[in-house]
Amino acid sequence: MMMRFAPAVAFVLGLVTAVPARAEVDIQEVTSPSGITAWLVEDHTIPFTALEIRFRGGTSLDAPGKRGAIYLMTGLLEEGAGDLDARGFATAREELAASFGYDSSDDDVSISAKFLTENRDEAVALLRSSLVEPRFDQDAVDRVRGQVLSGLASDEKDPDDIAGKTFAAQIFGEHPYGTPGKGTLASVEALTRDDIVAAHAAVFARDRVYVGAVGDITPEELGAIVDELLADLPETGADMPPPAELQVEGGTTVVPFETPQSVALFGQPGMARDDPDFFAAMIATHILGGTGESRLMREVRVKRGLTYGVYAYLGPKDLASILVGRVASANDRIAEAIDVIGDEWALIAADGITAEELEAAKTYLTGAYPLRFKGNGRIAGILVGMQMEDLPIDYIATRNDKVDAVTLEDVNRVAADLFQPENLHFVVVGMPDGLDPDTN
């Protein structure tokens, strides 16, 4: 299936939080008997519940020399727990027709569950066993390790992954963000079962857990479930890493790779989510590279036909803030695409945006806000994201006002500081014509 353009990820990353001005998103704060907080949207329309649990820290909590341990551990949670081995666990979950997803990122380990009301107790008991008493059987460790190694081998042949790794190493250096959370072929090969057990202890602790639930469940029922799932976890886990110090240098790095189309990632320092100017920065970045109608799409794709897609977005992480983008063009055209992007970067820094662009961006951003609140699972994820960003429980009702309050002066003042053409670094993977690998 072909699409006109690949949907930009910008909004998802830039704004984890929000709800419709008109939609009824009535969030209740639930405190479990043991004292764990959860946010709930009660909706009894459909007889199931979506539950999202996240533990802050994610793969950045890997112990020194154990890169990839938390990623592998997360993949093993569903591979045997309590009395059940991997196949027994999978069969039990199928019988309940529940869905459990386990995932990890730089900043969190997440569990996304959906279960029917009719067998909720059994589903929660099964989910609990995977969180609290995973077995980490040696044969499962070895089998899933093989799957991870296979993925790592693919990443080494994927221009996007090569570019991402190169870019992260340059900008984040020795910080955990500077290396892939999946680990390397060598580090994953060397992981032992003890390392996996230690990784579990590092992540699963009560002092870093956030819970959101949406669906056919009452506050009392949710409180009981939260305690069943989480109350037996230890109070604390591994220490959080310090903020990353960004190492910024403009220029272009070329990683030679035999493939017809070069992939370029580009970026520079961004802006923290809690910065008072964040909304102004978000609007400016949206205008530059946020949608199919952005300046970058107009100049690089529509006017010149140089690419299928180009975008830029603010990616605030827990421990660093960057402004990044991506473009891909045939090897003989990528140099021109990079020139055009550099020119647009300089232009928005120098001249800012117009009043018309600001109005269009505001209408879009405020109008698109309700579109996010579709589906119990999505809303549960938003509830957790809001808590992790320390937003107030009534934030959703005020968010569009914050967008509307941004003035043209705000955006242009922020844009002049935010966009730094001299610090914009490109990493190009491919066999680009006209780009010197030593350019810097």
Next chain:
Amino acid sequence: MTRFLSFITIGLVALPAALTAQDISDQVTTFTLENGMEAVVVEDHRAPVVQHMVWYRAGSADETAGVSGVAHFLEHLLFKATDTLEAGELSATVAANGGTDNAFTSYDYTAYYQQVAADRLGLMMEMEADRMKNIRLTDTDILNERNVILEERNMRIENNPGALFSEDLSAAQYLNHHYGIPVIGWKHEMEQLDMEAVMAFYELYYSPNNAILVVSGDVDPDEVRALAEETYGKIPANPNLTERARPQEPPQRAARRMVYEDPRVARPTLRRSYLAPERNPGDQRTAAALELLSEVLGGGQTSYLNERLQFEEKKVVYAGTYYSGTSLDPTTFNVIVMPVPGVSLEEAEASLDAAMADFMAEGVDPDHLDRIKSQLRAAQIYERDSVDSIGNRYGRALTSGLTVEDIQAWPALLQEITPEEVMAAAELVFSADQSVTGWLVRPGGDEAGDEAEEVTQ
């Protein structure tokens, strides 16, 4: 393009088990305008938003010879000017109303959609109806957008050895049917696509009697109907449309094999496709049995092939099967196996063949089949959480030649299928003489001892 890679269990829904008061059919209303345009409305009043789609019964397999990719090229060009809208104005208007829009093309359909606040539905219909008949393209549009689709091909296909391999597999499977031609087009034909080819496709297929309106969200079906009559209803039917009769396959008489080599291959992989029947109006039973077969054999952790090859023999990192019966013409049943390092493709293939032979001898485990059926029943409950996906399911099925009755009969049919029917469908499809087996390897062929991973750069 990605039909082979999605091993997720979606698109299957079943009769509600515990649910009696309300099921999906309560949410769905259908009607047909006087000019022949069909409409499907799926209601969900939990949030004040709507998805508006128009699906055309025209995809890449409807293209004439020599202009592969024109259906998808046209899809891109529908975002250019019309008599009343400037190039890009439709998307800009959607965005200015807080909405998002996009479009997609496959073998059997092309679809356009917007997601927007529910009270903007009339405006969306007005613009979508406008571009059904009134696009005005320039030579510059053709030249620039052709470069864009060539870069899209670079990104999706040329930069991805697995995608190139898939193209060759399909081409080997379909000698005559256009399912053997990539949706995005062959590169050398894409480079020659011109105004004439684009307009010929547009003028024939973009007509209300070849289109399906699908609206999902916070809407009232009567209001949708009134808006549709004011917009789409004013466009006359196209009398030149004929039945979609596309070139069909000749009998396949021999197993086909291929080895695709590319230095960018990370791990050797085996894929096999078998020609397989699709869902047909009033005749979906075999397809239903094949969907269940695909779940039993390679649908997940507990599937037959994974139990055997991943857990017991420890020969593969992953084994899977994929079949989707929603297709206008005969489709394929697909098997994929990625061996663990140290196991050659030859050895993995021998193990796969032995496992499949044993499966044919042993038959379906009835408990396993029951588990799958109960998951399908639950999927229907979960699906009510996403009316857009219900709308998409109707759009896909209707453009694949099925009727609303077929779509609504399908969940019950899946529940009725017996283990014997599953095995009969397997007997029908698993014949080497209707298969293509492909190996994806690095140059030098099937490297068994490739633990020493090459590092690029």
